[in-house]
Amino acid sequence: MEVVTALLAWAMSYTCRNLASSSLGNLCPQRDITAELNGRLSPDAEIFFPGSPGYAQATNRWSVLDAPDFNIVVAPSVESDVSEIVKYAKSRGMPYLAVNGGHGAITTVGKVQGGIEIWLDKLSSVEIAADGKTATFGGGTLSKTITDTLWAQGKQTVTGSCECTSLLGPGLGGGHGFLQGRHGLISDQFVSMNIVLANGESQTIDKDSDLWWAVQGAGHNFGIVTSVTSKIYDIRYPDWAYASFVFTGDKVEGLYGAINEYLLRNGTQPVYLLNYSFFFNDPSVDPEKPLIIFFILQEGVKAVDPAYTEVFNNLAPLTTNAAGGSYTDLPSWTGNSNDAPPCQKSGLVNIRFPIDLQAYNIAAQRKVYDMFASATQQIPALNGSLFLFEGYSLQGVKAIPSDQSAFPFRGDNLLVSPLITYAPSSPELDEAAANLGESLRQVLYEASGRKERHTYVNYAFGDEAVKNWYGYEEWRQARLKALKEKYDLSGKFSFYAPIA
Template sequence: MLRSILLLPLIGLVTRSVAATPNISAIFGPSLSSGAQIFLPSQANYTEDVTQRWTTYDAPTYIGAIKPATVDDIQTIVTLAASNEIPFLATGGGHGATITYVNCTNGIEIDLSNFDTISINATANTMTVGGSVRFEDIIPPLYDAGKELPTGTAPCVGLVGATLGGGIGNLQGLHGLILDSLLSVELVTPSGDVVTASTTENADLFWAIRGAGANFGIVTSATYQIYEATNGGEVMSANFLFPGSANRSVWEIFESFDDTLPAALSLTAYAGFNQTTQEMELIVSAVYYGPKEEGVPYLASFTALNATETDLVMVAWPDLIDSMAFGADASACTTGSYLNVWGLGLAETNVDTYTTFFTELEAFAQAHPDYTGIFVVDRYSSEAAAAVPANSTSYGYGYRKINSHLLFENSYTNPSLDGVVNAFMRKSRAQFQRTSGFSEMEIYLNYAHGDEGPEVWYSPQHLPPLSQLKSQWDPDQLFSFNYPVPLA
């Protein structure tokens, strides 16, 4: 059975790389607070003490890590790193996957683990969190307060990091993208200053970070609008396991929802080749935020396919993630795997393209026994997201109308496969693009591979003003490893 899912990213930031290896203890230690910690890779517990990256594919390299204890510490680190020309990346959940990180070599990781506070104001319907808080941290207290906020489906992904790239998930049909719920942030800028950004304060910066945030600073805290829990926080979770031979019928059902998916319903398909059984498998996970008697009729077409295995339960929201895909997503939070990620956004479902790719994926996996990748289709309602004006945030113009988010999660242990995997992915992505319903490539930023370029990441409409703001706020391009915005 399939055992991995991705919901991508975190916060990422940078400076220039250097030839010599600096002594970071000597450079930073004297200026940091007593609560800050410096870690070197040579230390025995480095991997336990420092947040590790979800995938090692083209990962950045570090000469050490610093865990700041205060906002002043972060200001100090940014300022000293810049003056000493030391590259840096700030880490929240650790789910960064873009290949653009490869340019960050011999840098420092700014581990935000100490910024983990959560404060809920149920009366005002707001929640303020620290920069390292993850989805799994906020769901239980929100549920206990009778509230909810859109999240992704990998529990260990950083809330702020996912927000800055957009933030998709099961609740977006009701509440829009995660970034649509963002009210304000406290940010350490490239100059080392601390600023607040909202629609009323530094509004231009607030526009920019909602879609391209990793380019403009380190978010130390963020405030979100929260919502009354749908159906009292009780959710219907249904899973279907199909043999590979049923894939065309499954894609036809997905196509039938292209214009009719209810706001409270989401569908996710996971397809992959089981190297043990030498067979393709296909899981469909359906989530409905409402009573069982309302949700079950929407799944009649899947039920009629006579799945090999079926599971349908009502669960409390905090238990939802564990119930999805027969609980097969545990490895979504396993760090240190070699995962080569690609993605694409679709406006419509072309059954022939899906079926052809399914067959080609099977042949590719059979030809490469070390390959255990999966293909994920996230089908969320775009109703609430599309209702938000396209120019209100820097999230790609028109990308709010994406109906299906494709994620190609290529897992293998032998890096010599990089060339053939990338060639296969490039061809497959192009096939889907031709029948995507979009004239140009459109993609959820957190699912991008990194080779698409700024016009795809941010759209031709939003890139020019983003470049102007980049020139204003980060003219030295200190924050330019994570889907970099070019200067104007």
């Protein structure tokens, strides 16, 4: 079928190129769009249509559920191209969506139908300032490129934990990362940025702009960031180490009770420690029940301190592992490197149902483990799903007052998220998967005793309320709404977790 599609696209393209004018001219939109855009764009910009070489790569997404539909992909090669593309889309009344890593799985992006994808892949760059205190990153630069380039110069900054995601995709929604205990969120590193607004104009903004507050946590709603200048830091602790443990399901209570007591400590986990765990199925080890893998990551050491591992060793894990290395090893240790499964675009549905928590409710942990086990047994198509529990250090995040940015949930200690993964099949399976994810999240919410349900916007499923993404305070919602009306009254940037 792909060959047939490509041949049809080639045939139409050939016909269009050879019909200067005829009654078939209205069947050749590719010719018109290409001609109109070529006069606006830099020489190295590229244009792709369905069936043409490059289109599939540009539009391939990590999750295929409710994926956006594009009639055209434009890959800008310089920042000014983005402004021209937005102006062109405005003149033609076409929706558009900026894409860098393609990992945005929120279902709201599926509202883009017949639009333009602005593929930022060519806007990949790292330029370190002469004073070594900041670096400027192109709008499409991926995390591994940033980490490796800075590391070679004795520098680092906060990025997401996956090598394959961009800096700005997570960063515009706040952005958790391994170094947040030292320095805060990804967005807390921003110093200035070039952003293309809904009118197509490019502006350079910083702390003196009223928009600055909004782009640090709700930035997907206000424009396309073509480059950002962020704070960078000297590498103080090049050594890192990990210890991992695999447990059977009977250890749920002991494991999460120990995490609460010995690591999380009511939100005071040491700045040099992170913990990370997930439920997963491995029928070769246990054909009936999920296993639990648990990581302790420690900064500044060649081996994790036994003071932190002893209690978990005493729980009699099935297996243990440990190693020392450097910060650049963290993604491979935790299964988030470029060649690991979470970074592959394999045509699967990947949907998440995040909730922030203060601590683990042990009874709720048992309940969601049993629910996850039962559902993935009863619906084998969901057997590849995971249930993620992320315990980053928090000092750098909590040091910044909550009202200083649009990121609303600095006081939360844990990021928890069922990740329901399956091959697309039927609406019935989609419904069953969504019901499972939402049911798991609801159990944790009810057990938390909180009135508010906090949802990390970069993991969101898409059916949550705006207050779940951006905060419950009336002043916060009013400020976002006023800025939206000022900068994007027509709602051009309302496809990713829209404010309105």
